[in-house]
Every structure is written in structure tokens, then in C-alpha cells.
Amino acid sequence: MCSPALSVLIPAERIQERIQQLGAEIAADYPDGPIHLVGILKGACMFLADLARAIDRPVRLDFIGIASYGKGKTTSGEVRLTKDLDLSIEGTDILVVEDIVDSGVTLNYLVHVLKARRPRSIRIAALLDKPERRMRPVEVSYVGFQIPDEFVVGYGLDFAEDYRNLKDICILKS
Ligand code: IMP
């Protein structure tokens, strides 16, 4: 599935296995009532779609758009809201669903924005975590895989909008 510029880091089957485990954990952890899943566009779309179906209880779906990267491989340090939620989150149990936590700038900002809207609880699920690169603190309750400091694409993650539809998560060689 990967081209010569790419090498597989996490094959599709392992991604799916891990998401089933995360879904079961999340379903068991949350109090009664719907879990309000907030997917961060666009990278988290594949993870959100699979995770939602791995949680065997009522969930609601919403999306938020955040831009912190330009066309390169590193954060610009600036975060912009490009699309707001459709639903009110006041009094709800929120699970923010993100593809990858890198510097932490995006999630640190987003958690502040969402907390101001008074949800009952807010947690984060991230498929991938690059802990070595953290610049801002972020508390991630559910992590799929910790990965080394490599630029990865596939399963929703892009480089300049390419590679999102790869089934595997692959390292993109520079
Ligand atoms: P942070 O604000 O630095 O934590 O960056 C988070 C965002 O940067 C993620 O939502 C991704 O969109 C993007 N990102 C970080 N690392 C990678 C990577 O290795 N591949 C693709 N996108 C990445």
C-alpha cells in the first residue's frame, strides 16, 4: 500500500485492533448518557469513524476545524479555528478525537476554547502521540500508539493534503 518514499510504521490491522481496545475502554469509562465525540478536521476523520463504531453505546458526532500547520512538516505555532462545532456542548461529556499529538499547541488551545463552553467533562483520545516533541502540556486520556519523532502520513494524516487515504500509517522520508 505504501510507495517507495514511504515505509509502513503501523499496518492497518494493528490500527483496527487497537481501536477496538480503545472503544471498549471508553465505553466502560464514561458515565451514563451519550458521549459527545468531537473530531478535529481533517486528520481525525478516519479515526473518528472507526472509533465511533468501536464504542458500543450511544455517541454523538461533531467536528471542529483547527489549522496550526502551513504546508510544511512543523507547526507554525499559531492556531486558528476554521470551523466551529454545530452542537452546544454545555453540560455534555466530551471526547476530543485527534489524529496525533505533536507539539501539543493545537490541543492545548482547543481544550481552553472548549472548557469555556462548560461541558460536564472533557477528555482527549489521540491515535498517535509523539511525546518527544511536546512544547505545551496536554493530558491525553486515550492514546493509540506512541511513535518516534518521524513525520507520518496515512489513515487521515497528510503531507500537504496528500496520503490521507492510505490504509497503513507510514513514515514519509524527506
Ligand atoms: P501539534 O499542535 O503540534 O500537536 O500538532 C497537531 C497537528 O499537527 C495534528 O493534528 C496533525 O494535523 C499535524 N501533525 C503533527 N505531526 C504530524 C505528522 O507526523 N504527520 C502529519 N501531520 C502531523
Ligand code: MG
Ligand atoms: Mg490535525
